[in-house]
Amino acid sequence: MKPVKLTISAFGPYAEKVNIDFEKLGEKGLYLITGDTGAGKTTIFDAITFALYGEASGNVREANMFRSKYAKEDTPTYVEFTFLYQKKQYHIYRNPEYIRKREKGEGFTTQKADAVLTFPDDRTPITKSKEVTKAVIELIGIDRNQFIQIAMIAQGDFLKLLLSKTEERSKIFREIFNTKPYFLFQEKIKEEANILKQQYDDMNKNIVRYVKNICCNEKDDFYIPLSNLQSNNTIASIEEVTDLAQKIIMKQQEELTVLKNHFEEIENKLEKVNKLLGKAENISKAKKDIQRAKNILEQKQPLLYQLKQNVEMAQMQSPKIEELAVIIETENNKLTDYDELDRWNDTINQYHQNMKILKQYIENDTLKLKQIEQVLFNEKQTVNALKDIETIQSKLEAEKKELETTREIYREIFSSIKKYDTTIKQFHIAQQKYEKTASICEDKKQQLILMERAFFDEQAGILASKLQKGKKCPVCGSIEHPEIAKMTEKAPSREELENFKNDITNFEKEMSYFSINAGEIKGRVETLYQNIVVKSEKVIGKCPFSDISMIIEQKGKQSTEQINAIQCHIQQINDEIKQKISSEKSIEQNEKKQLQMTEKLQKAERDSIILQKEIENITIQIAKLKSNLKYENKKVASAKILEMKKEKSDIEQKIQQTQMEFESCTALVEQQKIAIDTLEKQISNDIELDIEQLLQKQKQLTIVKNDTQYHIDNINVQYTSNQKILYEIQKYGNEIEKIEKEYYFVKSLSDTVNGKITGKDKIMLETYIQMNYFERIIAKANVRFMIMSNGQYELKRKVDAENRVSQSGLELNVIDHYNGSERSVKTLSGGEAFKASLSLALGLSDEIQSCAGGIQIDAMFIDEGFGSLDEESLNQAINVLHHLTEGNRIIGIISHISEIKERIEKQIVVKKAMIGGSYITIEI
The missing domain is CATH 1.10.287 (Helix Hairpins)
Structure with a gap:
């Protein structure tokens, strides 16, 4: 990948659009990025990284922080990057999320993050930020972290890599070479070992807890061996524990058999005593029942004659019952006539009430009709007085509209001024x-x-x-x-x-x-x-320009006053129109009310005549019913019927009660005679038994029985508990044996991959994998380091650990060929350390490209670090970098020191502008 052109707009310190044409710097070689401190030298690499991956090269700033604080509100923030890959040209446009001014209207809005990747052929461009980043990774073959390791060498980062300890260097290599799966495997095995150890300890604790709960009699032979086991917090032998528990359980089982046999003998004896005691109690009870029956006969025989006389006297009232029954039936038949009389009384009372209400309605409606007629007269006069009001309103509205148009012209002119x-x-x-x-x-x-x-x-x-x-x-x-x-x-x-x-x-x-x-x-x-x-000129005519503002302001105020006056008049007219409309509606409504009220009065007068005739007819009907009834109303009649029913019922109950009392007493006397005869026959052949002696024997046997049962229950609880404990111990014993074997296997594996084998260097599995990468990085780094140090120094991975406690395997030494010594890289001077760290960083970059499948990045940036070198070392470093540009590679050195400026002619100069922001010039 080689940059062709970079455009930065409102990005970082660059307030305006800035173009960097990398083609002006040539196909290969070194160029310098120099300029003012804080002007934005490193931002150039940030912009390239952002264009490719949507993130900066560092971890400090997020993508939504790229908006330049010096940019104008309407200047967009974006980066355009054109680059060559495998001799084909690609173009990326990407903008971060930022706050921008609205294109229409006032205020601000959020511009969402977006990106577009354009291909060199006819393929459809890829859009959306995440999709473009994904396409770039697929195209170039490396992600953002690998890219900044390959394409950007920063002083602080590669010096940190040189001087890091094994643990710190391992973390760096973990991200670069993706060795995290080995690290996760180490952690997983360690966690599994810890879990198995915890399971083993928990099971051992459970077994100890169960052993402490084994029950045994203090007088038993097994008590002392059991106490010795229970006093320990660990179990040496599961077999020893289960053997002792089984012996205790067998002994308790034997004791239970003896006690249960003894308990059965006691129960048989107690059953015989209870039978004799029951027989003695039955004889005693029979004698008491005979005496109680004789006492009842003595009491009830004199009463039986008196009850017979009471029955004969009560039966003499039977004719009175028939007489009351006839009268009750007659009065019951007349009760419905009382109901009919009540209905007619209710009806006539309601009619009288209705007649009163109807007369009141007629009087009230007559008064309302007169009021409606007066309202109609007043509303008609109001409508007649406002018949021309709409015409006046239209004239005022037209005049107001004309004045408002003129005032708007005044306002436009005043705003322009x-x-x-x-x-x-x-x-x-x-x-x-x-x-x-x-x-x-x-x-x-x-x-x-x-x-x-x-x-x-x-x-x-x-x-x-x-x-x-x-x-x-x-x-x-x-x-x-x-x-x-x-x-x-x-x-x-x-x-x-x-x-x-x-x-x-x-x-x-x-x-x-x-x-x-x-x-x-x-x-x-x-x-x-x-x-x-x-x-x-259109509204006030020609006048001096300096007077226009004052005249327009005065004319505007006059227009506003006229508009306000007309508006007040219009408001008054509107109120009058509303009054007219309201009156017209009132007339229509009241005319309807007048007609309805007249019809209602006529109907009410007809209804009153009909109601009066109904009242007269009902009065005649009520008089006929009253002439046939004995009592005042149904309530009085019902009360009289209840009195007669009660009298009839009292007589019937008296006859029934006396008869029942006589029959009950007769039956009781006969029952007692039979009982006496039966009980005397039952006890005539029985032998007399001593109840006190039997009770004493029963008490003694019961005490022995309960004591035996207590011992049975006590031993049975221990026996049952011990059986359950033995089962749990045997179960945990089988499980703990399996877990113990598995734990020692996993523990051995964990110690191996985590570098904890006793007597061995602490080298973890991940570190071992990384050592292979490190050796290859060192080999590539030494090619440059030997040149820059005139053959004096060579980097070497430290083989022997300083101790067996700290993590080792990625420590770094340096061989001094001038004196044949080997020592830590931390002993190098500042300039020597820079050359070593630069060599190591270049070696790391080469190795990453190699691991990425032969990816070729034809551009590199080196940020500062040359200030610690003397003139000879600086020449050697420059020569090494020149050597790196052989082929088709271009390297940018970010520096501000004058010695570099004198040695590199091609320069990108970054300057701060006085008005804010930065700008770029290219010097060839």
Whole structure:
């Protein structure tokens, strides 16, 4: 890839559009990028990197920070880059995201990032920033990180690479040679080993926890061996633990068998005692039940005669029940007549209420009708008074429109006068800038004449100092030298003279810019003047230009006052029109109301007549119903019926109750006689038993039973728990054995790839891979380093580590062929370190191109670093760089030191402009 042309616009320190034609610098060779500090030398490489990849060459600035702070609001920010690749020419246009002035209207908007890649053939150009970056990587074969490593050698970066330790250099190589997968593999294996170790430790802790929970009686033979195991925090042998646990479980199982047999014997004895005790309690209970039955017979037999007499007396009230039943049925049949009477009463009360409301409606509507007729009369008078109001409104609107048109012309003229005044001020400022720059330029030219005279006088003085008496002058040939030219003390050098000329050229450019700017402003002033005069003559006639502003302002104020007065009158007319429209609507609405109200009154009068006839008919019907009813209303009648029903029910209940009491008492007496006979037969053949003695025996057996059950439960809990613990220990024992084997295998692998093998140098797998690249970089670097050091120095990878703790494998030594020694590169002097680091950086660039599949980058930039070299070393470095340009390569050196300027003729000179921003000139 070789640059052909670069265009930078409003980018970094460059406020305007700047073009760099690399073809002027030739097909190959060295050229210098020089100029003022901070003017934007390195920005040239930033612009190329941005055009290709959408990012800067450094990591400080982001793409949205490229907008020049010196640029005008309407100057676009972009980079155009034309380059050759495999003898074909490609073109890229790319702009970052930035804030720009709106093309239409006022304010600002965000210009989105965009890019276009144009091909040398008929292929469709690629658009969009990310797509262009992707296409560039596919075309050139390297990404942005590889490109800046190959094409840009910065002093700080390659000196850092020279002096870095293994760990730091490994991180640099990781990004360059993509060895991160090896690093990730190392970390993954280390993590797997740590996970397995944690699993192993967790399982061991679980087994210890289970061992501590094994239960055993303190009097048992196994208690002491178990206590010894439980006192340890680690388990030496899983087999020992499981063997002891199995013995404890077998012993507990035997104890459970003995206790359960004993418990069964006790239960059988207790069952026999409970049967005898139950029989004794049954005999005792039967005797008590016989005595209770005899007591009941003694109480109930006298009562049975009295209950029989009560039944006979109650049955004498039976005829009264039939009489009440007939009366209740008769009155029940008349209850519906009471309902009908209530309905007629409700109806007649509602009709009387309706008649009252209807009369009130007739009275109110009659009053409303009179009010409507009065409103109609008033509204008709209002409409008649405003019949010509619309015509007056149209005349006023036309007069107002004519005045507004005239006032708008006044405003346009007044605005043009203000713009004219502002432009006149801008013209005067531009004139002053031009005159000031022209004056400075003239002074500089006069000063140049004096400097040239002093320079040539100095040259003459140098020649005169070499004249000898009696020998010819090399200029005029005279052998006599009456008045020899003298050397001055403050004569300028040729370089100072050239720099002063360049300053004059810059001032002449600025003077030309200010002159053109003043001419443009003057043209705008004249145009504004003509427009103001032509427009003002149309509305106020001819008058002095200085009076136009005052007259226009006065005329504008008069127009505004007239418009305001007419507007007030129009507003008044509009209010009256609204009043007329409102009155017309009111007339229409009230005429409808008048008709509706008249019809409503007529209907109400007809309804009142009909309602009065209905009231008279209902009054007759109510009188007929009342003549056939015994009680005042249904409520009174219902209450009387309830009283009779209650009396009837009381008599019936009394008969029923006395009968039931007699029958119940008779049945109870018979029941007690049968019970006494049955219980006496049951106990006649039974033997008498001692209940107290049986209860004492039951208590003793129960205590023995509960005590045996307690021991069974206690041992059973331990037995069940120990079985579960034994299962878990056996399960974890099988798993921990597998994990232990896997852990030692993975741990061995992790130690190998992470450089932690005991007694070996700490070289990781990734470092081992990188050592291969490093050896090739060193071999390529030594080709240049041997030349630049006159064969004294040669770089060599340090084989032996300083210690077995720190990471090693990428340390760097230097061989001094003058004394046959080998030492650290950190012992090199500043100039030697620069030559070594430059060689290493060039070697790295070559290796990256080689790894990228033979990619050929025919352009390179080297940023500073030459200031630490003496004259001989500088010549050697320049020769090496000249050697690099053989073939078709072009190398740009970014530097400001004068020794480089004298050695390299082709130069890109970057200067800061006085008005802000930077500009570029190419010197061949």
